[in-house]
Amino acid sequence: AQSVTQPDIHITVSEGASLELRCNYSYGATPYLFWYVQSPGQGLQLLLKYFSGDTLVQGIKGFEAEFKRSQSSFNLRKPSVHWSDAAEYFCAVGPGKAAGNKLTFGGGTRVLVKP
Amino acid sequence: NAGVTQTPKFQVLKTGQSMTLQCAQDMNHNSMYWYRQDPGMGLRLIYYSASEGTTDKGEVPNGYNVSRLNKREFSLRLESAAPSQTSVYFCASPNIPGLAEGTDTQYFGPGTRLTVL
Numbered sequence: 100a101q102s103v104t105q106p107d108i109h110i111t112v113s114e115g116a117s118l119e120l121r122c123n124y125s126y127g128a129t130p131y132l133f134w135y136v137q138s139p140g141q142g143l144q145l146l147l148k149y150f151s152g153d154t155l156v157q158g159i160k161g162f163e164a165e166f167k168r169s170q171s172s173f174n175l176r177k178p179s180v181h182w183s184d185a186a187e188y189f190c191a192v193g194p195g196k197a198a199g200n201k202l203t204f205g206g207g208t209r210v211l212v213k214p
Numbered sequence: 215n216a217g218v219t220q221t222p223k224f225q226v227l228k229t230g231q232s233m234t235l236q237c238a239q240d241m242n243h244n245s246m247y248w249y250r251q252d253p254g255m256g257l258r259l260i261y262y263s264a265s266e267g268t269t270d271k272g273e274v275p276n277g278y279n280v281s282r283l284n285k286r287e288f289s290l291r292l293e294s295a296a297p298s299q300t301s302v303y304f305c306a307s308p309n310i311p312g313l314a315e316g317t318d319t320q321y322f323g324p325g326t327r328l329t330v331l
Contacts, residue, residue: 103256105256108254133320135322141324141325142218142304142322142323142324142325143257143304143306143320143322144322145319145320148319189256189257191256191257201247201259201262201272202257202259202320204249204256204257204258205256206254206255206256207254207256
């Protein structure tokens with residue numbers, strides 16, 4: 100069975116500092132990996148996704164993520180955080196077009212941005 | 215083009231009451247999903263519908279029923295609400311960009327916050 104672990108429940112970062120959110124997954128086949136962001140009271144918005152090719156993936160809002168198969172990780176990074184990045188972030192893994200494209204989500208990491 | 219819409223946005227029920235959460239998408243997608251979101255647990259799949267006329271159980275289907283009314287609409291019903299069903303419910307619909315890519319981007323609705331007393 101597939102699973103996703105986000106080890107950090109909360110992260111506090113100063114505005115302008117760098118941010119890295121950790122994601123570890125367990126999946127038997129080639130994983131399709133996603134990062135979503137959820138602002139307070141909102142639905143989820145896709146930041147970026149990986150399914151093949153270059154292991155460094157660029158997303159929206161200045162985010163990037165790196166797929167490391169040997170470490171079963173897909174960490175999300177941003178070089179300089181803005182106050183508007185305060186939100187909850189979810190990593191997810193899915194089988195792609197097979198099995199109804201069901202996604203398994205991590206528990207989420209809530210990011211607080213200090214001025 | 216509204217994407218994925220959900221109604222209602224908020225609902226308070228008493229234990230044992232029933233209600234139906236509505237979801238509609240105007241993107242002409244085949245698949246639709248219902249998730250529930252609970253603190254520290256991320257989103258868990260309740261039911262999904264791969265195409266009109268089909269539905270399948272997800273990870274946490276107990277206490278829920280679904281209906282795929284047509285291609286646009288996918289409703290979630292709680293027949294006898296329980297406090298354990300207090301949660302935020304999200305409907306989602308993936309866009310499968312093509313067989314060559316073999317993956318999808320799931321578009322989420324704004325959510326329904328349900329409290330069962």
